[in-house]
Amino acid sequence: MRRKSGHWSPLLTGTPQIGRATNPFLNSNQFMVYRYDFENFGYTHKGKLMPFKRKDLLGIRDLEAHEIEHILDLAFSLKEINTRPIKKVPTLRGKTVVHLFYEPSTRTRTSFDVAAKRLSADTYSITASTSSMVKGETTLDTLKNLEAMKPDIFVIRHSASGTPHRLAQRTSASVINAGDGMHEHPSQALLDMMTIREHKGRIKGLTVLILGDIAHSRVARSNIWGLSRMGAKVVVCGPTTLIPMGIEQMGVVVSYRLEDVIAAADVIMVLRLQTERMQQMLLPSLREYAVCYGLNAQRLESAKRDVLVMHPGPINRGVEISPEVADGPRSVILDQVTNGVAVRMALLYLLGQRYEAGPEN
Amino acid sequence: MQNFLFRRGRVIDPARGIDQVADVLVVDGRLMDIQPDLKIGMDWLANVHQFDMDGKWIVPGMLDMHVHLREPGEEYKETIASGTRAAVAGGYAGVACMPNTKPVNDTAAVTQFILEKARQEAACHVFPVAAISRGLQGEHLTEFGELRESGAVAVTDDGRPVMNSLLMRRALEYARIFDLLVISHAEDLALAEGGLMNEGPISTLLGLRGIPNAAEDAMVARDILLAELTGGRLHIAHVSTAGSVRLVRDAKKRGVPVTAETAPHYFTLTDSELLSFDAVFKVNPPLRSAEDRESVREGLADGTIDVIATDHAPHSLLEKDTEFEYAASGMIGLESALPLVLELVRCGVLDASKAISKVTCNPSKILGVPMGTLNPGKAVTLTVIDPKVDYILDCKSFESKSRNCPFHGRQVQGRVELTLVEGKIAYSRS
Ligand SMILES: [Zn+2]
Numbered sequence: 001m002r003r004k005s006g007h008w009s010p011l012l013t014g015t016p017q018i019g020r021a022t023n024p025f026l027n028s029n030q031f032m033v034y035r036y037d038f039e040n041f042g043y044t045h046k047g048k049l050m051p052f053k054r055k056d057l058l059g060i061r062d063l064e065a066h067e068i069e070h071i072l073d074l075a076f077s078l079k080e081i082n083t084r085p086i087k088k089v090p091t092l093r094g095k096t097v098v099h100l101f102y103e104p105s106t107r108t109r110t111s112f113d114v115a116a117k118r119l120s121a122d123t124y125s126i127t128a129s130t131s132s133m134v135k136g137e138t139t140l141d142t143l144k145n146l147e148a149m150k151p152d153i154f155v156i157r158h159s160a161s162g163t164p165h166r167l168a169q170r171t172s173a174s175v176i177n178a179g180d181g182m183h184e185h186p187s188q189a190l191l192d193m194m195t196i197r198e199h200k201g202r203i204k205g206l207t208v209l210i211l212g213d214i215a216h217s218r219v220a221r222s223n224i225w226g227l228s229r230m231g232a233k234v235v236v237c238g239p240t241t242l243i244p245m246g247i248e249q250m251g252v253v254v255s256y257r258l259e260d261v262i263a264a265a266d267v268i269m270v271l272r273l274q275t276e277r278m279q280q281m282l283l284p285s286l287r288e289y290a291v292c293y294g295l296n297a298q299r300l301e302s303a304k305r306d307v308l309v310m311h312p313g314p315i316n317r318g319v320e321i322s323p324e325v326a327d328g329p330r331s332v333i334l335d336q337v338t339n340g341v342a343v344r345m346a347l348l349y350l351l352g353q354r355y356e357a358g359p360e361n
Numbered sequence: 362m363q364n365f366l367f368r369r370g371r372v373i374d375p376a377r378g379i380d381q382v383a384d385v386l387v388v389d390g391r392l393m394d395i396q397p398d399l400k401i402g403m404d405w406l407a408n409v410h411q412f413d414m415d416g417k418w419i420v421p422g423m424l425d426m427h428v429h430l431r432e433p434g435e436e437y438k439e440t441i442a443s444g445t446r447a448a449v450a451g452g453y454a455g456v457a458c459m460p461n462t463k464p465v466n467d468t469a470a471v472t473q474f475i476l477e478k479a480r481q482e483a484a485c486h487v488f489p490v491a492a493i494s495r496g497l498q499g500e501h502l503t504e505f506g507e508l509r510e511s512g513a514v515a516v517t518d519d520g521r522p523v524m525n526s527l528l529m530r531r532a533l534e535y536a537r538i539f540d541l542l543v544i545s546h547a548e549d550l551a552l553a554e555g556g557l558m559n560e561g562p563i564s565t566l567l568g569l570r571g572i573p574n575a576a577e578d579a580m581v582a583r584d585i586l587l588a589e590l591t592g593g594r595l596h597i598a599h600v601s602t603a604g605s606v607r608l609v610r611d612a613k614k615r616g617v618p619v620t621a622e623t624a625p626h627y628f629t630l631t632d633s634e635l636l637s638f639d640a641v642f643k644v645n646p647p648l649r650s651a652e653d654r655e656s657v658r659e660g661l662a663d664g665t666i667d668v669i670a671t672d673h674a675p676h677s678l679l680e681k682d683t684e685f686e687y688a689a690s691g692m693i694g695l696e697s698a699l700p701l702v703l704e705l706v707r708c709g710v711l712d713a714s715k716a717i718s719k720v721t722c723n724p725s726k727i728l729g730v731p732m733g734t735l736n737p738g739k740a741v742t743l744t745v746i747d748p749k750v751d752y753i754l755d756c757k758s759f760e761s762k763s764r765n766c767p768f769h770g771r772q773v774q775g776r777v778e779l780t781l782v783e784g785k786i787a788y789s790r791s
Binding site for chain 2: 139183244
């Protein structure tokens, strides 16, 4: 699997292969070193080189632990680029990345766009309002038309679960799922895992509490798959009406009372509560939700001192999380955003390079 | 020449309690005799098509009491001609067609149009089922009397439920005057709202909104209570849940005039098929859990479920090759049902005679149509089945205009060899 050196050497030039994550919560004698084997283009798992061979990145459920490890290692290595004065490497020069967004999302699209541009890819954004979908063209038509222009990677977000999966079967380009319905949001889960690993030094053995609207959350689903695969214990907590049937079968512990589970958590992931849940008769009022499940400073007193507070954004301040917690010392919400760029660079890098390696992969 | 002699076939006619190897003689399209080792004179033999059955099954022409022929209005999906060609290729000599066409079959004129079209173009019998409510709107009863007069054999708002309980009560009451069957598409729309598949661990995993079993069970329970109240003849379409089976079983024990049908996909598939996000598996009611499938099989075995119908629901690629959420619900079934029924026989759920009764005499009796048994002296309507042949189902070879078959590519056993409708060959595989 040794690859020709050459086309990515600009990335290596002047780039230390060791990224160092600094973290105020860590003891000074602890610092983490992440090493990615650029030379062999892969992650060494149990002494064996495991190259990343996928065409698409559609969900966390499909990924093996060593693949997640692989992506996170690479993301830590690439993160350094984002701290340079000139935040750009020519790795994906000449590659075309198309953002195909059928659902409004400024954050995720911007994050993918920044990631792609820092790797020197050409990027194009097509959103539902500018696409021809409104003129009766189907999503598949749109994809086929765009494919005729020979893009290398599609980054697809769609409000209907499963759409990136079906589209990926119909295109030879790589597809990255940037969020599909209530199904998966793999890049979000990866950046969450990266943030946890950055601050805690590990994922294995931690207890992660996912709090709120589990039923409608693709972030929750992707994190459940990823965290459990990486050896964390996942607890989901929320009102009965927002915990979907049979979620235990995904390997989580379910609780309906935050006070029962908050003390055990090493990480609390707070989910966004959509206000339309009120109309769907799922909740009586935002007020009661905030009272029962909102994460505020007082509640946080019963949590571990070094608990991490996370939120995928955008935040409904005062509903699922209070401002003093969101902006408080335990919050790593902005680190999540920073790591989002690094994780998406890693994904684009892996899939972009796969393409270089030829269709047999 | 419509003279046939079928030698050594296994004749299965559950209505008359026949299951034996025999010869079947058809003269001038009429069934003359069924007997082991039938003796016929040499002079006769020259004028007779002889078929060596060698253990192949000869059964009364099959009847599918739940088919969407799509004509009038959606002829790009199916027509009376193509749908009935698919029917005879699947062994069916008759189909009952649902009223959710465009326009809806809610007036005598539409019923007559369907029957006239069928007279000209259909390959088999077509029995129109009319709407319960005008335009399927669930507000006003249609004119049952005139519809019955024009040839409608039952009423239903299939495709959607009658949500208004009072209207359903009136339908069951009023239908008694004309001895019309009332077919219930049992679905509580509020409980099912936004649902795309069965609610359970798989819908949770896939992030697809679920339809709980209770959406079906609640309406089955309501309609049974209304049938009990009114004495109207109730038939529950496409039973998919354990709860429905239990409710129908209990109601029958109490003597409520209720019958029930299920479809091959409910006793064959489960919601785990949805893991592919392939909209070919999207159907309403949805594919359920393995426990539900087991209960449906038990219901078939103990007679709670009287009928196997296909709910043949053709859709074009336009409706199916799209995002799962936006795709239309429904599967075609006419040309894949028989081998799946035979699977039930092979795995011991039903014996051959019981299995055949669920696609012949039972639906005929429930609909009150003159089919379902081999009547000597009458124009013959029968199906010849080779129960042994192994092959792979290929929907590209289907007569149906649509390709939304969830069993495409499945290894199956058993195939239709010949379908005779009223003495004429409607389908012959060779
Ligand atoms: Zn129906």
